[in-house]
Amino acid sequence: MTPKYTNVHSKFKLDNLSYTYEDLMEVAYSYVKEGLPYQQELGDFLLDWLDDKDYIIVKTSGSTGKPKKLKIKKEAMVNSAIATGDFFNLKPGNKLLQCLPSNFIAGKMMIVRAIILGLELDMVEPSVLPRIDYEKDYDFCAFTPMQLKSFAKYLKSIKTVIVGGGRVSNTIIDLIKDKKPHVYETYGMTETVSHIAVKKLNNFSGQEEEKYFTTLPKIKLSQDERGCLIIEAPKLSDDKIVTNDIVDLKSDSSFKWLGRYDNVVNSGGIKLFPEQIESKLQDKIEGEFFIASKEDDTLGEKLILIIEGNNNDIDNTIFDDLDKYEKPKEIYTTPKFKETASGKVHRRKTLEALNLV
Structure with a gap:
């Protein structure tokens, strides 16, 4: 039945x-x-x-x-x-x-x-x-x-x-x-x-x-x-x-x-997938982070890294395994990411809080 x-x-x-x-x-x-x-x-x-x-x-x-x-x-x-x-x-x-x-x-x-x-x-x-x-x-x-x-x-x-x-x-x-x-x-x-x-x-x-x-x-x-x-x-x-x-x-x-699709970054005509870059970095950065972009006069969109915490002292060797275009141009930190009701990172609101969108 x-x-x-x-x-x-x-x-x-x-x-x-x-x-x-x-x-x-x-x-x-x-x-x-x-x-x-x-x-x-x-x-x-x-x-x-x-x-x-x-x-x-x-x-x-x-x-x-x-x-x-x-x-x-x-x-x-x-x-x-x-x-x-x-x-x-x-x-x-x-x-x-x-x-x-x-x-x-x-x-x-x-x-x-x-x-x-x-x-x-x-x-x-x-x-x-x-x-x-x-x-x-x-x-x-x-x-x-x-x-x-x-x-x-x-x-x-x-x-x-x-x-x-x-x-x-x-x-x-x-x-x-x-x-x-x-x-x-x-x-x-x-x-x-x-x-x-x-x-x-x-x-x-x-x-x-x-x-x-x-x-x-x-x-x-x-x-x-x-x-x-x-x-x-x-x-x-x-x-x-x-x-x-x-x-x-x-x-x-x-x-x-x-x-x-809504996270894809078009930087100088190159399509970049933040989630794929995050996968390469996930064992090299302690704590929460994500890849995003901000407007750029030359590239259209500039790749950036957002890290939860107060430590902005990042060793650039963590980017050694990334392709040339996958390396973030700027790094930002924030004490606490914005979250959804279910506890997931809210990328858009976090970027808004940092005045990046």
Whole structure:
């Protein structure tokens, strides 16, 4: 029988307790009224999920533009949960660890997967290093990059890990490369109802395809004239989703991510991808940083480096591995980056605060 958003799987458990549809509604009210902040967020989402509407309102993170509210069909969320379950072979009774906030799509989908697929969900308060029972084994968990970095030495208790919501540094990849659990980087957004593609970060078999993001079932990819990714996912969206992500498209189901179209720098006629330059610098600069540009009379746009902190004493040898045109012309520091509601770096607002745009 095809799962429906109006049903709660008989195998579903929340913090070791089984719940019917009616029981879950009571728990949701209890969390909203008496729970800790993260439990209140869970309660709010459960009340939205269990009401008589066929959609929920979801906030975007605002990391690539102004935060907005989207109407997402519950049926699409069910389809997304099934696709993830099929891809990662999740079975009823499998144990799920949830340590993401429940007020954004990634956290909401962890809950939906448990309810729809019949998984046993353990909720812990979201933090850089989630406090869990290290003696308990889990089949599946989602982390932010910062959480994964802090949690790397405890990964033995989790069978499969997905990580998203930010850049996965080479430092993190080094920490997990010899770990037994399978770790995947995800690609997705609120509009795609969480991830639609994943890429392996460890336990490689040597296949060329492992260097690329590979789509989940029933997702078809193409590009527009800008080189940006177009996603066709009829089970998730009635319309094709045109992104601002420039990609190297290997096939209609795999791609390599190059950067954001709105971040591309045209310096003297040379197109530069800040995210690619950041990848080369990520192990040479401590703390947060990003590559951007400012207006220049000669070049049109001048490449610049923005570093969080107060230390402007940068050794230029860190740029030795960069191509000639990739080397920043100026370096700026700021005590604290501007952030989105979900904690991601807000590039535009940070540049505005420095009077660079």
